[in-house]
Amino acid sequence: MVVASLAANREGELRSLLASMNVRPGVVDPHNSVVPFAQFERLHFARLLVLADSTLDDIREHGVPPPAVVTSLTFLGDCDGAADDFLADLVQRAGNGLRRIFSHCEGFAPNGDLLRWMKDHSQPPAAMYVNWIGRTVEQIREENFLRNALAEYLDKHWAALAVQSPRQIWEELIAFVRDEVEARRLDLTPPQPTPLGWWLRNLIHFVGVPVILLLLTPALILYLPVFLYQLRVREKNDPEILPRPDLNHVKHLADLEDHDVANQFSALGGVKPGLFRRWTVTFLVWLLDYGARHIFNRGYLTRVNTIHFARWVFLDNKQRLFFASNYDGSLESYMDDFINKVAWGLNLVFSNGVGYPRTNWLILDGAKDEQKFKRYIRRHELPTEVWYNAHPGITAFDMERNSRIREGVEKSFMRDEEIREWLKLI
C-alpha cells in the first residue's frame, strides 16, 4: 500500500483523473489507459482513493488536538507472490499512468525512480487477512471456468445422466474434462510449489509468536488486573461520537456500491489518545495478524466467509488506523455479519478508535448496538474512487466450491459417498 501526501490544491484534479479510469462511478474500466489493471495477471483486487478524513476533529472530545495530517492518496492492491516483484512489474507496464497519478503528490519527481519512490511511500499492513492463502488469480479463473463447463455439461446431458449412478456420472465428467484439457479448451495449471523462503519465514512466525507470548505470559498475568482497571475506567468515560453521517456522503458511498456481487470497503479513523489504547490496539492487531496468517486462512475469518482480502494499516505514527476490505454482498449484509457473527472481534480492535460505540470488557456490546455501529461505519467510510476486482461475479464461497470441484476431477479414486458430496457442488 502506497500512501503519499497530496500537493497543495491538486485534490480536485486528482479526483478527475481517478474518475477518468471508471466507466461510471463505482465501475472501473479494467483496460483504462492510466492503470490497465486487467493486464496484471497476478492482481486480485486494487483500489485508489483519497484519504480525506472528515472525523479528524473527533479527538478533541478527548481534550487532544487533532494530528497535523495532510490529505493523502493511497494505492493498494492484493496480488499473488512477492509484493516487490509485483510493484516492479507495475512500474514496468503502467509507469506512465502511475506517474500521472503520483504527480499530484508532494515531492514527486516525474523523472525520478518511480519504483524507489513507491517503495519509500509504502505502508506495511499491521494485519492482513487473505481468504485462502496461496489461491492464485490463475487458479480462481481456471477453476471457475471448469465449474461453468461442468455445469453446462450437466444441463445439456441431464436426461442421459439422470439415469446413471453417481459413479458413472463422475467418470463421464472426468472423461469430459480430460478431453477438454487435451483440446486446450480447459486449463488446469498445476499449483506452483510454495517458495522455500516464504515457507520458512511463515514457519518461524508460526512458532515464534507463541514463544514470545509464552515468555510474556508471567508479565501479562501480573499486568492483567491493572489492565482491566485501566480498561474499565476508559470504557466508562471514553466519549461515543456517533452523529448521523451526512446523507450526501452516504449517497455518494452507495453510488459506488453493488455493481458486482462483491464490494469494497475503505475506512479511516483516529486511535484514542494515550499509551494504553495505542499498546492495546498494537498488541491486538498483532494477534489478529497471527490468527489471519495461521488459523483463519482457509475461507473463514471466524464465522465470516465473505471477505476476500482485508488489511489494517497504521498511519501517522499510529495516530490513525486505516482498514480496507473486499467482501461479498451488500454493505447491509456485511454489517449484519459484523454485528451478528463477529461483533466481539470488531470490538477488540476498533473499540480503541475514537468515538466507537461503548464496549464492555473489550468484547461485549460495542458493535452489538446496531444503529450506532452502522452510523460509525458509514461515517468513517471513505469513497473508494477506483476499485478493480479480477473476479467479477465470483464470491469467496464460489472459489472454495470451485476448488473442491477441481479436487474431485483430479482424484483417481473416491468412495461413493464422496462422489455424492462432490456432485452436489456442481
Next chain:
Amino acid sequence: MPPVDTSDVQGLIRYGYGKLTEACFFLLRIDSPAAARQWLKTAPVTTAVEMKPPPKVALQVAFTCEGLQALQVPDEVIQGFSPEFISGMSGEESRSRRLGDLGANAPSQWRWGGWDKIPHALVMLYAEPGLLETWKQTVKGDSWDEAFSILDYLETEPLLDTEPFGFKDGISQPKIDWEGAQKSAGGAKVDYSNLVAVGEFLLGYSNEYGKYSTRPLVTRGDDRTAGLLPAEEDPDKRDLGRNGSYLVFRQLAQDVSGFWRFMDQQTKGDPAARTKLAEAMVGRRMNGEPLVPASVLPIEGIEQDADSVKLNQFTYASDTEGTGCPFGAHIRRANPRNGDLPYGTDGLLSRLIRTLGFGRKGIRDDLVSSTRFHRLLRRGRPYGPGPSSAGLRSVENQERGIHFICLNASIGRQFEFVQNAWIMGTKFDGLSEESDPLLGNRTPVPGCSFTNAFTLPQENGFRQRINGLPQFVTVRGGGYFFLPSIRVLWYLATIGD
C-alpha cells in the same frame, strides 16, 4: 417494557383485516395542506383496540417523506427518519440496484412511485363485502376534493386465502411479542424463534437487539409536539415514531398464465409434474403445506393447534441438502428460519467453538444470516381478476398480482435486506446463477451472463437445474411510507394551527 397502548396504534399493525375482504388504496398528492389537515382531523382512522363485535370497516393513513414535507413538517423532524425513508424506494439508483428494480422493474417504468410520480399519502380502506362504496364516501368527507388529487387508485380483489398463482398465501407471520415475554432481549437466540420483539415492527419499542430503531425524536419545548409521548430510551425527548411503523408498498404484477405455461413446457404438460415443479419453486404445496416435515419440538412463537403445527412448525435443519425444499425456493429465501447459530449447538463449549469459526460441518455450513433481524409483517392484498376466473381467456390480458404491503421498524435491515440478500441475491445460500424463482428479475450480473436458473437438489447428489425462467413478476409501483400513531396523526393535523 410498558404494554402497548393499542388506542394509539393504527390497527393494521395488529390485524390483517381478514374479515374485511374488500379494500382499496388511494395514492394521493396533497394540493392544499390546510384542507388535508382538515381532512385528517376528522378522518375516522381505525386503531388496534380489540373491538367486539369487530369493525365492519377500517381506515388507515400513511405518508411518504414528500407527503410529510407537503404537510409542512419541519425539516429537523423529517431528518430524524431513517435514511431509506427519506430517500424513498425509487430515490437512488443504488437502491434500485439492491432491490432488483432494474430492466422491466425499473422505477421509470412504474405506474406510480417513480421519481415524477411519488405519492404524498396512502389512504387504505377496508370493508366487509358490499360496504366499501359507502365507506369511501364517508371517509372522503367535505375537504377531500380540495385537499387531494388522486395520483393513482388501486382496487383489490376480494381477499381469499390464495394468491394469483393459485397458492395458499399469508400463512407465515412473525408473532409479535406484545407483552415483552422474551427473556433475552438483545441476547443470543441460538435456535429459530417466531416470537419477535415489538420493536421490530412498532417504532419506539425495544427491538431484537434490545435497542431502538431510527425515528424522529424531538426536543421538548415545541408546543406542537406537546401531545406526543416521551421516548423510552431518552425521556427528555418526544418520540414522533412511537406506536408508528414504516410501511413498504410494492405493486407486483404476476404473469399467471406465463407462470403455468412455463411449468407446462418444462413438464410436457404432465399435470402432477407441473404442480410439483411450481410447488418446488414456492416451497409449499398449493394447499400451503411445507415441503419439509414438521419439527418434533415446538417452535417459540408458533401456536400448538393442528393447523399451525402442520403449516408452520418447521425449520430447514432437517433439510440441509435442499432435497425436500430447494435452497432457492421462494419461502426458503424469504424466511430461511435460521437461529443465531444455525443449526443449533450442544452446549457452551460447542457454542464457543462455533463462535470462533471452527467446527464447520461442510462447505454449506452457516451461509445464511440469523432470521430474527430480518422479519416482515405482511399485509398484502391481491388485485386483478381472481383465481376463480383463471381459466377465462377474456381476462388473460388484464393485469393481476399482489399489492405487497409490509410493516417493519427498519426498512434497511428488514425489507431491503430480505429483498436484496435473500430474494434478489444470485448467491443466496451458496447458489449461483439464480434469484428468487417467482420474484427474480433475471437480469445478468457482472461475470455471470444469466440468472434465470432454478436448482433442484436430488437425493443422489446430482442436481436438476431448470434453465431459462422468464420473469414472472414485474414491479409496477412502490413507495416507502410512515404509518403514524394516532397521536402523531393529530400532530400532523394540527401542525399549521
